[in-house]
Amino acid sequence: MAHPFYTAEHEAFREQIRRFVAREIEPYATEWDEAEEFPRELYRKAAAIGLIGLGFPEEYGGIPGDRFMWIIATQELARHGAGGINASLKSHAIGAPPIVAAGSDELKARVLPGILxxxxISALAITEPGGGSDVASLRTTARRDGDHYVVKGEKTFITSGMRADYYTVAVRTGGEGAGGVSLLLIEREREGFARTPLKKMGWWASDTATLHFDNVRVPVANLIGPEGHGFRIIMRNFNHERLTMAAGCIAAARVCLDEATAYAKERVTFGKPLTQHQVIRHKLVDMAQKVAVSQAWLEMLAWRLEQGENPVAEICMLKNQSTQTLAFCASEGVQIFGGAGFMRGAKVERIYREVKVNAIGGGTEEIMKDLASRQLGF
Structure with missing residues (x-):
């Protein structure tokens, strides 16, 4: 029976991405995660099969694709079980859309072709050491000085923070609150711009840093959108980011299910495979149930977005549903593996360490609930 959301074109794309992951990432995922980096050449290889340009304008080297193409790309990339690789490989997906949406024609022509x-490498820099999810209260300033802005402040937890070439940076050009926030493109080599690498619980292969701006001079031509419109541009990005994170969490949860199932069929205890113990079969069923429910909700919301709807509350709830599904499946996966699940190298162990970053990044579970409650009129 035909799938209601995926066409033959979607499935051909899925096979292409699946082969790419099996050939170019899967054999090296553990090695790269342990090394806390991966080859820069991977960006070019991903671009060659359409992964980097997916959903971006064709005039700058992008390729057309709906949200279901994006779900496929995100979920197939999750198969190797090292979320940090994906986080940095796709940091352009949050760094470049503001440029597409609000950048000048000159700015787009200057930076997008190289990224795509x-x-x-493109990165987004919003979070500050004292700010977290409170974007409207950011303190990094950009003071106008002739045909330049002079930027002073810090950003932290920035994905691709060390190796990015272009940073889409939220700055304060005006007064307090959301209305004083603007966006600037800042190139890595600008004088006064320094970066400090960060060590993390998980996502080791993801390059994460604190950024330091010490009176960095940035041309006014690098302003993304009008002054004071930065907060609005940032908010436009969040639906897509949260849907993407949900897709990735669901796929990682499925990896835990698949790995645990394969292990349980082979591991023999008390004279029989783990799958012949009812308690283990029930764990696997609970995992499968949560993955199926989350995937169905994801696809329905993607379809509604394709129809022009804007179901903000449900996207927030889906993001939480997906991170909670991941937390459950990662925990149960490690439990089924037993001692082997506590050893480095097992996908379930690596994914278990990556649970919390998903429940925090892109809007914490608490922020998601608060935003959903307001949208629902509670």
Whole structure:
């Protein structure tokens, strides 16, 4: 029976991405995660099969694709079980859309082709050491000085923070609150711009840093959108980011299910495979149930977005549903593996360490509930 959301074109794309992951990432995922980096060449290879340009304008090297193409790309990439690789490989998906949406024609022509070809790396820099999810209260300032802005402040927890070439940075150009926030493109080589690498619980292969701006001079031509419109541009990005995170969490949960199932069929205890113990079969069923429910909700919301709807509350709830599904499946996966699940190298162990970053990044569970409650009129 035909799937209501995926066409033959979608499935051909899925097979292409699946082969790419099996050939270019899966054999090296553990090695790269342990090394806390992966080859820059991977960006070019991903761009060559359409992964980097997916959903971006064709005039700058992008390729057309609906949200279901994006779900496929996100979920197939999760198969190797090292979320940090994906986080940095796809940091352009949060760094470049504001440029597409609000950048000048000159700025787009200058930076987008290199990003979409995998030659340049794009990052988004919003979070500050004292700010977290409170974007409207950011303190990094950009003071106008002739045909430049002078930027002073810090950003932290920035994905691709060390290796990015272009940073889409939220700055304060005006007064307090959301209305004083603007966006600037800042190139890595600007004088006064420094970066400090960060060590993390999980996502080791993801390059994460604190950024330091010490009176960095940035041309006014690098302003993304009008002054004071930065907060609005940032908010436009969140639906897509949260849907993407949900897709990735569901796929990682499925990896835990698949790995635990395969292990339980082979591991023999008390004279029989783990799958012949009712308690283990029930764990696997609970995992499968949560994955199926989350995936169905994801696809329905993607369809509604394709129809022009804007179900903000449900996207927030889906993000929480997906991170909670991941937490459950990662925990149960490690439990089924037993001692082997506590050893480095097992996908379930690595994914278990990556649970919390998903429940925090892109809007914490608490922020998601608060936003959903307001949208629902509670």
């Amino acid at each position: 070809a995998g030659e340049k």
